[in-house]
Structures are given as structure tokens and as C-alpha cells.
Amino acid sequence: MAVLADGLDFLKAQSFGSIVSLFWFVLIFDVPRYTLSFAAAVLRRRPVDMAPERLRSLGRISVVIAGNNEADVIEACVRGLWEQTLPPDEIVVVSDGSTDAMTARLRDLKREGLIQRAHGTALRAGKAAAINLAERLCSGDIVVNVDCDCLFDRHALQRIVQPFADPGVGTVCGNILVSNHSKSLVAGFQAIEYLISISLGKAALDLVGQVSCASGAFSAFRRSALRAVGGLDAGGGEDLDVTLRLRRAGWATTFAADAICYTAVPDTLSTLTHQRFRWERDAVRLRYRKHSDVLNPFAAGFRPVELVHQFEFLFFNVIGAAALPFYVVWLFATYGDLAPAILLAAQAGLFVVDTVVFLMAAHATPQANGLALMPLVPGYSLFNGVVMRMIRLAAYLQEWVVDASYFDPYVPDKVHKVRE
Template sequence: MKKRKNTITDLNLNFNTGYDATAILETGLLSDIVRPKRILVRVLALAIIIAAMTVVLELRWDNMNYYWYQPLTNTYSIAIAGFILSRFVLSLCYRPPKDVGLLPTVSIIITAFNEEDAIYRTVECCYAIDYPAHKFKVIVVDDGSTDATLVEVSRAQVRWPELILDAFEKNKGKREAMAAGARLAKGEILVYVDSDSFLRRDSVSKIVQGFADPRVAAVAGHTEVANVTKNSLTRMQQARYYVAFRVIKAAESVFGTVSCCPGCFSAYRRTCVMEVLDTWLNQHFLGVQATFGDDRSLTNYLLRKYQVIYSSDAVATTIVPEEHRKFLKQQLRWKKSWFRETLIAATFMWKKPPLATVAFYAQLLFPIVAPILILRICVWLPYANGDLLSPVIYLVGTVLIGMMFSAYYLFWKSDRYWIYGLYFTLYYLLFLVWQMPYAIATQRDNKWGTR
């Protein structure tokens, strides 16, 4: 199948990515011809989930039977398994916002910094949406780019003269760019899109339906990986993205407590954003101005008073890191903002529905405790007690949970990337989990981290 440099409009996929259409077919948009195969794949996925869950529950039952031999370790094992299983159960209760025909005015805001390779395609996808032309405007805020980003935006303005551009003379940070876009916007809904992300044609019409509920201040869209075929790292991120949205965010959305609207693609009620804009823009933590974690921080400000939900029908793709060095830096930055914003949210999340509250505080505790428990199970117990069984049981349980996530992906997407969910589980255990102590220790270091 022939590749295209810009958008894909054929095959009735209605999906603008700027990438090979074959990759889109491989990520689960299957035709009627392969439906029998998909049924068999789903049966296999269910079998894997049931088998893995059965063994995990058996291991956790052993934790209860021998609880007092290692109470700290057993408490952690039981709690983390219960939390993960609860996410799966709650995600089954999730339903995307109903299409009630809502068509508010929309301002699509693209914040860009040195994105010469992708910005034109991003703008092109924004103008290709199936939304009434008089109902939306596109705004690009350039955050002092030093490459050819402005040249590409100017080229886009030739094709779409109505495109609004606000160019900073020097780099101020994404938060300043987002705020500038909000002030320029006139639409009832602000749709933020990263400059390396691509909207599906129906994404805006889908995401705005969530605002039919006046209690909702923000809606997180669903994001997948545009450059999924690049290498094993991008495939791993595809599996992780899908599960993170369709399980974690879906479970949070049941209670209207989605903790982070991603910068890739999210929508906000403009009046709600303007209520907190100045406070958010000037946020400080530990005496230092917050310069990263902008999307999670904005979500946090809105969660105090409003609901934040997730729309699985509103889909975009985004370019993810293709090199381990860049990926690890991104993950460290995300952990630093996660720790800061989760601590802040802990001051008000107790006001939310009980199940959401318990899940939130559990989610706060687990990543912080995990490195300590892993060292104890895998290093201290074998060294001090000659206990070689506990590390084996822990690793087996971790692999099985990874298989559950992978099988969940396989059930819904039915593509060959499902096994990379297990790859992510092992990658997290070997590398990412150890970033948390460093992220906590360097909270006052507000450097961007990826540039």
C-alpha cells in the first residue's frame, strides 16, 4: 500500500495521521473480511485474561494465608492486585458521552516549539475535521521556535488564510503558550492539540458531546501512537497508551475524576479555564515556579470544582519518542509533575465519591512505595533470609498482570502489538520504577528535561 506524506483520507477510515494507512489497519480498524479471525483472537484474549487472573488471585490468596510472615510485603501485594483488578472492573462500567448533537463554537489551539516536521500536518488535520466551518477557528501559538516551524505555519496560512498565529519572540514555556491561546480564543470550547498530534475527522464532534453535562469542565480525548511501526519502543508505547486510556482513564471517568487531560488532545470549557487561568499560570511549588506538567496541573485546578471525563470515541494520534534516552527523559518529567500534582490533589480528592477517593490515594501510595518493596523482595529477603521464592513469586505475579494488560489490548485491537504490553511491564520494572525516587528528590529542578 502506498505511503502518503500528509493525511490519509481513503479506505473509509476517516483517520488523519500523516502515517501509513497500513499501520492504521494493523491497530485494530478491521474490515468485515477479517471479522471471523477477530472473534478467534478475542476468544484467545479472554482465555489469557481468565488464566492470568486465576493465577494472580491464587497468589494473592497465599499472601493472605501467610500474611503475618511478611505483613508489609503481603499488604502491598494484595492492595496492588486489588487496585489493578478494580480498574478493569470499573472500566467495564464506562460509557463514552452520548452524541446529543451538541455543536458549540470551538477554538482549536496548537502550541508549538520546534516542530517543523509535524506542524503542517497537525494544522491540516485540524481543518479536515467534519465540523461546521463557521463553528471553529484554529490558533497556533509558537513558543519562540528556532527552527522552521514558523515557515511551515506561514505555508499553512497560505492555504488557510483564517489560521490565527501568535508567535513569541523567545521561548516562554508551554503553559504561557496555552494561556495565550485561551486569551485569543472566542469559542465556547477550547480544544488543545499538541503540534505533533493528528486529529481524526470526527474527533472534535465527538469530544464536545461531553459538555452536554454542565458539571463537566474538561474532556480527555483518546490518543494512540502515530509512529507505532517505527521500532519496539514505539510499539510498547502504543500498547501502554491504549490501556492507560481505556482502563485507567475510563475507570476514573466513571466518577468524573480523570486526573490528567493529556496535551495531545483534550477539550476544556472556556469559562471554566478563564476562572483559574491566572492562578494556574503563576503556580509555584516548593518556592519554585511550575514550568512542566501543565496539562495535569490545569486538570487539577478544574477538578476542585468540576468533573473531568474521558471520551473514548474522540481519537487522535501522536508522535512518541523513538529513542530510549528521550523516552526516559519524558517519563522522568511526567513523574515529577505527577508527584507534585498528586500531592496537591490529595488535599481535595477526599471530597469525591468514596470509590474514587480510595483509588486515588492508593494510586498515590503505590508508585512511591514500589521501589522500596521491590528492593526488599528481590534483594533484602534473598540476602538476609535466603528467601529465593519471594522474588520468583513477585516476578511471576508482575508478568501475569502484564499479560492481563496485553490481552486486554489484544481483545479490543486484535493486532500484533499486543505482546508489547508485557514488554512495557518488564521495562517499567527494570527502569521506570526507579525514576520515582529521583523525581521526588529533584522536585525543585524545573528544567524541561527533553530539550
């Protein structure tokens, strides 16, 4: 306690310039993102819903779903889609090499008229390949891609289709909330993370035209645009990859904040770590290997606007994660016993900002049940600021050193070999 008291006395004695030099990490890597989130919350305007009859004039709407061993959840997903204020014209489902009862369940749902096209493959080819197959089987002008375990707000389809009234829009990203937030602390922290980073964060990116990933859990595509860029790549990170290709082709990507779906997230630290390793490794591979020419002003089709989201990810995600250990070492080397108090002060400041941002996000998205999540915000602030940054750093190191994304079992080994 004496150390903390000394630390507080030390902080009180600092000038504004000294405070800036002490907390440079927070000011550089956290404050700018929060500032844009504040702007999104203040400037956000809810779009006026277009009548379903008018939306029908945009063309046929096909929902495509692909999954592996999803027999337990597929029926709830399908039934929820037919309960929409704007139901789809058809639902096409592909069982990707499932070994459970999924394929049989699809036959039952097709007999009931709840699925128009159903197909089961003998071998697993991966989600991207299965979605490509489903897209070829469908007949819609707008293709909505959803995960098997997703449930939906009853206006979700209507609101994710609405932006296609603009002929320049190629893909629309839906708003994703967590359905199993009460299952564990880890799931609860992710519910807050999704609320802040998707519900508010993507709204902020949408303000400046920088939505760069239409999530594979719930997104919609103009079919002609999707086909023009060759569909989904059969590797991992297919949602980020196809969004980047659509953006490079000149199509706008937008975020429909009121198009809400609910998804189950990993509820243990080990499964969350595995998932985020895959996401972050794929992001590095796609952004800085496959699409590295986006950064080259001499490359064919160079678009300066694409530099923004590439550098945003590099600076705030990659460099931000790498800088944290150096910041901690620097604090202890420079301030010795006062370093813990300085770190606590930085975390306390982040907690205050996280709380404000969370409240703004919860107000903007009342479906998230923010009141139930509020007690978790202190733990989330520490978890997101330290644990998740270290997970990202480990993933980036794996990818840069050993190309780990090329060996991830999320994509079957035979697909990796063909892609090589």
C-alpha cells in the first residue's frame, strides 16, 4: 500500500507534459480509437426503414448457409429466417462433410418446405468452398450469408438488404451480438467486446467509408459483384479476403447497425485463443501478403482510400500489441517501484473510458442487454487491454515467423495443398 501511496503522490506532482510522457502508450494506441467511437455514437442516425414491398424491387433474396456438424442448431436458424419482416425468397444450405445428423436434418427441413435447396458433401472442403457451392445453387440477386448457429432480430433481413438500394454498394455487414454471454466470464467479456468493436466500432468505420470486413456470420452481397471478384477464396479469412477484393474493385462496403443477429462465442479461454489465433493470423496473411499491393502506389488499380484501413490495422492492432511489452519494460526501467502505480493509473483511466464507450454502445444497441453486462466492464477493461493484446501479439509472431495460417485445421489439409 505504501508503494501505491507513493505512486499516487508522484502522479499528483506531475505536469501535463509529464503525464503525457508517462501514459504515451494509452494516448497513442487507445485514445484515437475511442475518439472515433465517440463520434460514431454522437453522429449515428438510424435509417428510415423501407417498406418490404419496395425492397422486393431490388431483386430476389437468397440466404445461403454452410456448416459442418450443425444438426443441433440449423433448424432454429432456418425457422428464424422465415419469421422475418422481409422473409427470403429461398434458403440454400450445404452440409460440408458433416458426420452428425445434419444432412438428414436438411432433408427433413426441405420436405417441410423450409429449405428450397439442400446439399450434403461426402468430404469436408471448408466453409468458403461450401458457401461458393451454395451460391451457385441459389437464384437470388442479393445473397445473404449466415452462420448455422445464428438467431435474428425479426427486422434483420429487411435492414441488411436495404443499403442495396444504392447501386454502388457491393456488400453489407450486419451487426453481431453474443447469444451465450451468461455462460462464462470469457463469453461475457466477448459480449462487451462485440458491442464496442462491432456495434459502435464498425459504425465509426462506416462514417469514414472504412468497413473492411463483412463478417461471415451475417453479411449480404450483391451477387453480380460477388461473382465479378470470383466468389470466396477457399482459404481461411474468407470474409476479410472477399471484402478487400470487393473494395479494390470499387464496390462500397457498408455497415447496417440495425440488422442484428445473435451468435454463440467461445466460452473458454483456450477455445477463444484458438479462434483469435486463426483470425489474427489470417488477417496478417491477407492484408500484408496476399493484398500487399494495396500498399503500393505503383500497383495497377491502386486506390489511396484503401491505405487507411490497412495502416489502421497495422498501427492499432499489430504495432499496438507489439508495443505493450516494451512500454511495461520501459516503465519499470525508468520508474522502478513507481511503475505498478503508473500501470494501475493507466488501467483506471482505461476503465473509465471503457465504461463510457460501453454505455454509449449499449444505448445505441438496446438489444444487447447492456444492464446484464455492466458488472463485467471492469474485468473486460483489463482482459481486453492486456490478455487480448498478448493473444494478438502471439498470433502475429506465429504468422510472421512460421506462416502458421497455412497450416490451420479450420481449412482441410487437402485444400491447403491445392492452394499451394
